[in-house]
Each structure stands twice: as C-alpha cells, then as structure tokens.
Amino acid sequence: MRRSIPLLIPVYIGAAFVAVNATAFPTSPVAAAADVTNVARPVRARWERSPTRPLRVFIEPAPKATGWRPALTHAVWAGFARWSTRDIPIRFVRVTNASAADVVVEWVDALPGKSIGKTWREDVGGVINAARVTLALHDHRGRALSDEMQRGATLHEIGHLLGLEHTGRRDSIMYPQVWVTDVSATDLWALRTLYRDRPHGIGD
Ligand SMILES: [Zn+2]
Numbered sequence: 601m602r603r604s605i606p607l608l609i610p611v612y613i614g615a616a617f618v619a620v621n622a623t624a625f626p627t628s629p630v631a632a633a634a635d636v637t638n639v640a641r642p643v644r645a646r647w648e649r650s651p652t653r654p655l656r657v658f659i660e661p662a663p664k665a666t667g668w669r670p671a672l673t674h675a676v677w678a679g680f681a682r683w684s685t686r687d688i689p690i691r692f693v694r695v696t697n698a699s700a701a702d703v704v705v706e707w708v709d710a711l712p713g714k715s716i717g718k719t720w721r722e723d724v725g726g727v728i729n730a731a732r733v734t735l736a737l738h739d740h741r742g743r744a745l746s747d748e749m750q751r752g753a754t755l756h757e758i759g760h761l762l763g764l765e766h767t768g769r770r771d772s773i774m775y776p777q778v779w780v781t782d783v784s785a786t787d788l789w790a791l792r793t794l795y796r797d798r799p800h801g802i803g804d
Pocket residue numbers: 611612613635756760766775776
C-alpha cells in the first residue's frame with residue numbers, strides 16, 4: 601500500500617455565548633462562532649482497531665488552570681462513554697500518562713480566536729494514529745464556559761477524533777457551532793457508517 605505523509609489536521613469549534621439561558625432549540629444556539637477547517641481528503645480517516653485493542657485515553661488534569669476542577673475529567677470520560685456503541689469496533693480505556701496514550705485530552709485557559717475546542721489528529725492514509733484534544737476553560741472574552749458548553753465542545757471534539765467531520769445540521773453535535781449538547785441518533789448512525797467495512801481494506 602502506498603505510504604502517506606502524516607497529516608495534522610486542526611479542527612475547531614468556536615464559541616461565543618449567544619444565549620446561555622437559551623430558549624428552546626432551534627431558535628437559539630447555546631453558542632455560536634466561526635469554525636475553521638478543513639483539508640479535503642480522498643479518504644475519510646478512522647481508527648483501525650479491534651475491540652480487544654482499545655484506544656488508550658489520557659485525560660490530563662490541569663489543577664493550575666483557572667477554573668479547572670476534577671469533575672471536568674469525569675465529564676470528559678462520560679463523553680467517551682456517550683459516543684460508545686457496540687456497533688463499531690472501537691473501545692476506550694483510560695491510562696494514567698500521555699506516553700501510553702493514543703488520545704490525550706488537555707485543557708487550556710483559552711484558545712485562539714473564538715474557538716473553545718480543537719482536535720489535532722494524525723492521519724496516515726485513511727488511518728488515524730493519534731489525536732490530541734484541547735479544550736478551553738474560557739471563551740475569547742474570558743468568560744468561564746458552562747458545564748453545558750464544555751459538554752457540547754467535548755462531544756464535538758470526540759466526534760472529530762473518531763473521524764467525523766462537520767455536518768450542516770444544527771441538530772448534530774458535529775455542526776461547527778454548539779447548538780446542541782448531546783449526541784443524536786443521527787450522529788451515532790454517522791459513526792457506524794464510517795466504521796463499516798471498506799471496499800479496499802485500508803489499514804489492514
Ligand atoms: Zn469541529
């Protein structure tokens with residue numbers, strides 16, 4: 601198989617509090633902003649792992665960051681559980697240091713521009729080899745992100761690290777702005793579709 605140069609692909613989700621005490625969807629987003637992406641690629645990347653070789657996830661505590669609290673690590677781990685489905689061959693296990701991890705999740709005080717989350721993925725050909733998710737604790741105006749916003753950003757970035765791209769549907773967690781803060785049945789369907797067998801056996 602032809603070898604490809606690893607691609608580092610930044611994907612962002614932006615934040616600007618439009619309506620924290622939002623009226624019901626779909627009249628108000630929880631947050632909205634520009635989102636930056638994306639290099640066109642011939643193959644949608646995914647992890648090639650069996651359930652017996654789970655993705656090792658390191659959630660890095662950030663006790664020195666303003667506003668960070670241990671509950672955030674539990675919330676992120678719950679985000680991985682939310683994306684877990686028996687219908688794809690991907691499982692997750694937590695590890696206690698970055699060197700043993702396939703996926704690292706970290707926090708920073710804030711991200712450039714209006715972003716509140718970022719995923720760097722190392723893709724080789726159509727195979728994801730590693731990922732790093734950076735989550736912001738504050739928006740671009742310095743305001744602390746609510747638990748709900750953190751949840752929306754976390755689920756969105758986990759979607760990216762699993763290989764999902766943006767959608768144009770506001771009721772999807774993969775919309776480039778935070779309008780919803782949960783994974784939908786359609787999002788899980790998109791994940792199952794991505795992890796269905798491929799005709800050319802990429803990554804085998
Ligand atoms: Zn995104």
